[in-house]
Amino acid sequence: MSFDRIKEKLSILADAAKYDVSCSSSGSKRANDRKGLGNTTQSGICHSYTEDGRCVSLLKILLTNHCIFDCAYCITRKSNDIKRAAFKIQEVVDLTIHFYRRNYIEGLFLSSGIFKSPDYTMERLVSVAKKLRQEENFNGYIHLKSIPGASDELMYEAGLYADRLSVNIEIPTISGLKLLAPDKKHEDFLKPMKKVKNEIIKYKAERKILKSTPTYAPSGQSTQMIIGATGESDRDIMYSATHYYKEYNMRRVYYSGYIPITEDSRLPGPETQVPILRENRLYQTDWLLRFYGFSVAELLNETYQNLDLEIDPKLSWALRNLHFFPVDINNADKKMLARIPGIGMQSVSKIIQARKFRKLDWTHLKAIGIAMNRASYFIICNSREFYSKDLTPTMLKQKILKSSKSKHRALFNNQLSLFS
Template identity: 85%
Template sequence: MSFERIRQKLSILADAAKYDVSCASSGGKRANTKKGLGNNTGFGICHSYTEDGRCVSLLKILLTNHCIYDCAYCITRKSNDIKRAAFKIQEVVDLTINFYRRNYIEGLFLSSGIFKNSDFTMERLVAVAKKLRLEENFNGYIHLKSIPGASDELMREAGLYADRLSVNIEIPTKSGLKLLAPDKKHEDFIKPMQKVKNEIIQYKAERKIIKSTPRYAPAGQSTQMIIGATGESDRDIMYSATYYYKKFNMRRVYYSGYIPVMTDSRLPSLGTEVPVLRENRLYQTDWLLRFYGFSVNEILNDTHKNLDLDIDPKLSWALRNLHLFPIDVNKADKRILARVPGIGMQSVFKILQARKFRNLDWSHLKAIGIALNRAQYFITCNSKDFYKKDHDPYTLKTKILKSSNSKYKKYFNQQLSLFS
């Protein structure tokens, strides 16, 4: 096939893949052996950033944008009048190897529309990964999108060759899925998730006895939800995310704001995109739930169903619970320190270490790196000054926002001065 035809396919299928945000390689480790090609040692892909600040990327494409389903929110739905294309298995293999050799990519993220049926599509995705591993000796990162409804046998094989697997749950609730994707069943998403979870558990158990046990999906599994296509509140979304974390040991749940790309009576009107800030607040909440010890009902409940867009969820929670503050940083335990706005987990550990040697005051906290423009209203330390001064939540919120805006404006002006 001509180079021009491959280029056209790549243009169509790479563009169609941009709506899938659930790609990250954290946790994947596949060392290069026997002079193979590539090396995946756990750093991010697809324009993600490593701990030392490097940006890394991957070839992110669909195997095909042909699809037998007519999901209202999907650009590749069968009723949509768009250009269609499909890669052959060997074409994807060749593109991956050639791009890797030119240092364009760190690995491959491969998804697909569903053509013929789930097993037929999943079998072709697995064939790409298998060829890369066995025939090309490729040790770079591979993320395969699992196809809802695929058989257990194919899901097991996929995990033997891919670093991460993901099944996009797409719509957070069953009712939303039934409205926008009536051809799909919620059970078809759950089945491959459960299979991957069970296989990972089995691998870890067998690995303790037989060290040569083939690795299975070392970077785990993830999923993605489209937010804003239906009327789910942020509370509904985060309860669903928590369920998938606990039930299926998800590494990540991704939140993708719905982008209106077509007209449909079941969807929000064109021009009503979900604010990026809403995505950001959901990710911040996700982080608080996983690493800061919060529960969903503390942040989102019957009286507070959606996140504040103007302040972060931790600050929002603190303003609604002023009766718990101030806390003394020289006496408070790790759990409550982590709940103070402006204090991150690294700062919590620094405080716990530093106060073993002396009582901390404002200068010490500033040196540690605490965001005092927020934290000062919720803590006391080895100082006579305390900055809360009986503010009500609204006044305190206004004061913090004004301080933050002033801080960012000063930083922005400093950056501009570098180019003057």
Template identity: 80%
Template sequence: MSFERIKEKLNILADAAKYDVSCSSSGSKRTNTNKGLGDSSGMGICHSYTEDGRCVSLLKILLTNHCIFDCAYCVTRKSNDIKRAAFKIQEVVDLTINFYRRNYIEGLFLSSGIFKNPDFTMERLVAVAKKLRIEENFNGYIHLKSIPGASDELMREAGLWADRLSVNIEVPTISGLKLLAPDKKHEDFTKPMLKVKNEIIQYKEEKKVLKSTPKYAPAGQSTQMIIGATGESDKDIMYSANHYYTNYNMKRVYYSGYVPVAEDSRLPAIGSQVPMLRENRLYQTDWLLRFYGFSINEILNDKHPNLDIDVDPKLSWALRNLNHFPVDINAADKRMLARVPGLGMYSVSKILKARKFRKLNWEHLKKIGVALNRAKYFIICDSHQWEKRDLQAYQIKSLILQNSQGKFRKNYSGQLSLFN
């Protein structure tokens, strides 16, 4: 097949893959001019992060954008009038190896529309990974998108060749899935997830006995939810995410704001984009659940079903629970320190170590990196009294927001002065 046809396929199938955010992307489209160094064309190259913090570049494509399903929220649904394309197995292998040899990428993120049936599609995804590992001796990172409804046998084989597997749950609730994707069943998503979870557990147990046990999905599994396509509250979304973390041992749940792709009475109107800030608040909540010791009902419940857009979820919780404050920096345990606005887990760790040697004061906290413009309303230390005094929650919120806006104006003014 000609180079031009391969390039056309790459354009179509890389563009279709951009809606999957379970693999981060820089979004850059800088092109090489005047014989410069490097080229970021935006065609299928995305960036993800390893467990140790390294940023790796991945070739991110669909095997095909043909699909037998007609999910209302999906740009590749069968009723949508778009250009269709499909890679052959060997074409994906060749692209991956050629890109890798040119140092463009360090791995592959491969998803697909569903053609013929789930097992037929999953077989082809597995075949790509297997060929890369066995025939090309490729040891780079491979992330395979698991196909809903695929058999247990194929899911097991996929995990032997891929580093990470993921099944996109797509819509946060079962009722939303029935509305927008009536051809799909909720168990089509959860069955592969459960298989991967159990295989990972079995691998870890067998590894204790036999060191030569083949690795199985060493980077675990993840999933993605579309936000804003149906009327779920933030509470619905995060309770669903918490369910997948708890019951399927997810490494990550990703939240993707719905991008209007069609006129449909079941969907939000064209032009009603989900605010990026809502996505951001959901990710912040996710972080609090996984790393800060919060339980889901503390942040979102029947009384507070949606996140505060004005402030981050930890500050919002603190303002609703002023009875827990002030926190004594020199006496509080790790759990309570982690709940102070302006204290990240890195700062908490430094505080716990530093206070073994002396009582900490305001200056020490500044050097540690505590965001005192927030924290001062919730803490006391060796040299400073509580800043709250008789302030109400709404007054503290207003002061913090004013301070944040003032810092923005100051920084923006400083940037302008450089060019005046």
């Protein structure tokens, strides 16, 4: 096939893949110990930065944008009048090696429209990874998208060659999926997730006994939700995400704001494009749930079903729970320190270590690097009084916003002007 045709396919199928945001990597370490090509390290691959500032990236493409389904929110749905293309298995292998040798990429992110059947599509995705590993001796990062409804046998094989597997749940709720993708079944998404989870657990257990046991999907699995295509609240979304973390041991859940790409009476109009700040707030909430000890019910409830776009979710929680403050920085436990606005987990560890040797004052806290423009309203330490006790939550919020010079505040103002 001519170079021009390959280039045309690459243009079409790389553009179609841009809507999938769940392509970053972490946690995988595939050493190159056989004089092969490439290696995968724990520093990450796709659009990530290593500790020395190096940016690394993936070849991110679809195997094909042909699809047998007609999901209302999807650019590649079968009823959409777009230019179609499909790579042959060997073409993807050759492109990956070609780009790697020229230092364009350090790995592959491969997804696909569902062509003919889920198993037919998944088998072709697995074949690409298998050829790269076995024929090209490629040790770089490979992320394969799991096809909903694919057989357990194919999912098992996929995990032997891919570093990470992911199946996009797409819509956060079952009712939303039925509305916008009536041809798809919710259980078809869960089946490959369950298989991957069980195989990872099994292989880890076997590896403890037999060190020669091969790795299975060493970077775990992830999923992605489209936000704003249906009417789910932020509370609905976060309860759904928590379910997938707990039940399927997800490494990451990604949140992708709905982009109006088609006219359909079931979808929001073009003026309702999701502000990127909503995505940011969901990721911040996700982080608080996984690493800061918060529960969904603390951050989102019947009264507050959606996140405040003006301020981060931890500050929003603090303003609604001022009875917990002020916190004495020299006596509070780790859990409470982590709930103070402006103090991250690294700073929590530094505070706990530092106060073993002396009482901390304002100067010490600044040196530790906490965000004083927020934290100062919620703490007391060895050298100052708590002076915001007479401020109402609204007054305190405005005071913090006024003093804040964060990029999120500037971004919020810009987006308000765009959507007003």
